[in-house]
Amino acid sequence: MSKRIDVKDLNVYYGNFLAVEDVNINIQAKSVTAFIGPSGCGKSTFLRTLNRMHEVLPGARVEGEVLLDGDNLYGPGVDPVTVRTQVGMVFQRPNPFPTMSIRDNVLAGVKLNNKKISKGAADALVEKSLVGANLWNEVKDRLDKPGSGLSGGQQQRLCIARAIAVEPQVILMDEPCSALDPISTLAVEDLINELKDQYTVVIVTHNMQQAARVSDKTAFFNIAGTGKPGKLIEFADTTSIFNNPSQKATEDYVSGRFG
Amino acid sequence: MTATVVRKRSALTKGQLPKFAPYIVLAVALVVAAAIMALIGFNAFGWGIVAAILFAVGLVSWSGAVEGARKAKDKLATCLVVGAFLIALLPLISVIVTVLINGIPGLITPGFLGTSMNGVTGAFDNKAAEEGAPVLGGIYHALMGTIQITLLATVISVPVGLLTSIYLVEYGNDRPLARAITFFVDVMTGIPSIVAGLFAAAFFFAIVGPGTKTGAVAAVALSVLMIPVVVRSSEEMLKIVPNELREASYALGVRKWRTITKVVIPTAISGIASGVTLAIARVIGETAPILVTAGFATTINNNVFGGWMASLPTFIYTQILNPTSPSNPGPSDQRAWGAALVLIILVMLLNLGARLIARMFAPKTGR
Numbered sequence: 001m002s003k004r005i006d007v008k009d010l011n012v013y014y015g016n017f018l019a020v021e022d023v024n025i026n027i028q029a030k031s032v033t034a035f036i037g038p039s040g041c042g043k044s045t046f047l048r049t050l051n052r053m054h055e056v057l058p059g060a061r062v063e064g065e066v067l068l069d070g071d072n073l074y075g076p077g078v079d080p081v082t083v084r085t086q087v088g089m090v091f092q093r094p095n096p097f098p099t100m101s102i103r104d105n106v107l108a109g110v111k112l113n114n115k116k117i118s119k120g121a122a123d124a125l126v127e128k129s130l131v132g133a134n135l136w137n138e139v140k141d142r143l144d145k146p147g148s149g150l151s152g153g154q155q156q157r158l159c160i161a162r163a164i165a166v167e168p169q170v171i172l173m174d175e176p177c178s179a180l181d182p183i184s185t186l187a188v189e190d191l192i193n194e195l196k197d198q199y200t201v202v203i204v205t206h207n208m209q210q211a212a213r214v215s216d217k218t219a220f221f222n223i224a225g226t227g228k229p230g231k232l233i234e235f236a237d238t239t240s241i242f243n244n245p246s247q248k249a250t251e252d253y254v255s256g257r258f259g
Numbered sequence: 260m261t262a263t264v265v266r267k268r269s270a271l272t273k274g275q276l277p278k279f280a281p282y283i284v285l286a287v288a289l290v291v292a293a294a295i296m297a298l299i300g301f302n303a304f305g306w307g308i309v310a311a312i313l314f315a316v317g318l319v320s321w322s323g324a325v326e327g328a329r330k331a332k333d334k335l336a337t338c339l340v341v342g343a344f345l346i347a348l349l350p351l352i353s354v355i356v357t358v359l360i361n362g363i364p365g366l367i368t369p370g371f372l373g374t375s376m377n378g379v380t381g382a383f384d385n386k387a388a389e390e391g392a393p394v395l396g397g398i399y400h401a402l403m404g405t406i407q408i409t410l411l412a413t414v415i416s417v418p419v420g421l422l423t424s425i426y427l428v429e430y431g432n433d434r435p436l437a438r439a440i441t442f443f444v445d446v447m448t449g450i451p452s453i454v455a456g457l458f459a460a461a462f463f464f465a466i467v468g469p470g471t472k473t474g475a476v477a478a479v480a481l482s483v484l485m486i487p488v489v490v491r492s493s494e495e496m497l498k499i500v501p502n503e504l505r506e507a508s509y510a511l512g513v514r515k516w517r518t519i520t521k522v523v524i525p526t527a528i529s530g531i532a533s534g535v536t537l538a539i540a541r542v543i544g545e546t547a548p549i550l551v552t553a554g555f556a557t558t559i560n561n562n563v564f565g566g567w568m569a570s571l572p573t574f575i576y577t578q579i580l581n582p583t584s585p586s587n588p589g590p591s592d593q594r595a596w597g598a599a600l601v602l603i604i605l606v607m608l609l610n611l612g613a614r615l616i617a618r619m620f621a622p623k624t625g626r
Contacts (some may be wrong), residue, residue: 051510053506053510056505056506056509081513081514082512084509084510084511084512085511085512086512088510088511089506089510091503091506091507093503095501095503095504095506095507097504097507097508097522097526098504098526099522099525099526108511108513109512111521112508112511112517112521112522113511113512113513113514114517159507162507163510163511166511166512
């Protein structure tokens with residue numbers, strides 16, 4: 001239940017502004033890939049092109065190919081909704097639906113699409129997803145309470161449970177821990193380690209220790225200056241990115257001698 | 260060796276007026292103002308004004324002398340703000356008190372809420388005024404008319420207004436059409452209500468026939484007034500739904516229209532509902548557009564699609580302007596005030612309802 005992603009010659013635009021230039025990357029199935037780089041270098045923008053969330057913003061468009069197990073996400077006739085059911089996403093700030101209970105939040109992907117599901121199957125799905133997100137023990141007695149009553153870390157894990165409840169092939173995480181305390185961060189990192197047994201995980205992070213801890217491969221993005229497009233500088237095994245980078249810019253960034 | 264400094268007052272609170280200073284100044288101001296007014300002829304309104312001015316001058320100059328310029332300016336600003344608040348509150352309280360005093364006798368008359376004006380002639384009113392017989396007639400027909408016309412207007416305006424605001428917020432993207440709609444909604448907000456009434460009358464004149472006056476025509480006129488209010492309030496409410504919720508929904512593979520109906524609207528529904536209720540409260544008291552579209556009736560008419568219809572505002576208008584008994588307008592006045600009280604109670608209930616709805620639908624928090 002996971003697919004690989006191959007990106008070929010991808011340019012990402014906001015209107016006429018080229019935000020990310022010429023990315024080529026091959027993301028393995030059942031692995032964790034981290035994107036690192038300075039703010040504004042296009043990591044998040046690029047991540048959002050992987051499930052066509054990018055085009056939700058007005059004027060945003062993409063040139064090039066993103067292949068999910070060989071199928072081009074941007075091919076003619078591809079429905080972005082189908083893409084997003086296969087490539088789930090967790091956002092920077094926890095965003096559970098405020099009108100829904102914890103249980104309904106987990107079932108949101110099913111219920112909002114009006115799919116019929118029996119109560120037993122729904123209960124099983126809720127338990128499976130919450131167990132998968134390491135949240136079951138904390139919330140099993142209050143599934144009918146609102147999701148917004150949870151702590152920030154719990155909310156973020158609830159969002160992860162919500163994402164895995166639709167059984168995607170790939171999970172994208174856009175700085176999932178930047179709003180969390182170290183303990184919640186640890187919980188989410190443990191979870192990422194478990195998720196890679198079943199899913200392809202791509203994570204954007206500003207925390208290089210986190211990238212080193214959780215990822216198998218790391219991609220370093222950089223930007224030449226304001227108004228210039230972001231570029232993929234180096235993509236390699238995490239150990240070699242942090243210990244033996246081939247590019248000078250990567251070495252400067254990971255060792256903190258940036259700029 | 261440590262010496263304990265014993266002082267009566269803390270050095271940090273030096274140079275402050277005592278807590279009760281405003282009350283002293285108020286008492287002095289009231290007494291002095293009363294004395295001044297006694298010299299030039301007493302009236303309560305003038306007393307209040309003079310006392311307020313004396314209070315502000317007294318408190319500010321005392322504060323300036325003891326506490327310094329900054330605190331004095333603070334006191335002056337406080338006086339101005341409180342004064343503005345009292346001035347704004349005065350008409351409201353005055354209206355409520357006047358309507359209560361004049362309206363309660365009408366409201367507690369037996370049959371006031373349950374009967375219409377059918378068959379109530381000037382002779383009955385003359386008898387009531389001259390011989391003390393009970394005042395006959397009531398507002399049942401007007402109450403029913405108001406409720407039906409307003410309900411129909413709401414049924415027309417809410418779908419139109421809500422769908423318009425959804426288009427503006429979710430699909431408009433600043434397109435020329437969206438900008439045009441926004442502009443015309445703004446223009447519609449400023450339409451005088453009589454013009455809306457004339458529009459509805461002319462519209463039905465053209466499609467049904469000359470002189471068509473029914474509750475439905477009035478409802479159309481009221482919805483012309485209501486739609487811009489509903490559009491504006493719903494638009495604001497939809498705009499403040501965080502974009503993150505929409506993105507979260509899209510990321511789960513939910514289609515846009517389902518995201519709108521299942522995530523965006525439920526999140527905003529409390530604000531939308533209270534906006535709609537306030538829009539109803541805004542049009543329920545309209546007189547002119549109903550007068551030219553539904554006319555006025557003295558009998559019960561429960562068919563909005565046929566025949567003239569009474570409503571509370573037009574009932575008040577006709578009772579005051581054309582008393583049932585021209586020689587003895589007293590009973591008509593009493594009925595008009597009673598109807599005014601009922602109208603105010605209706606509007607208050609609607610406002611309370613709006614708050615209740617907002618609280619009921621508000622996203623719940625709690626553990």
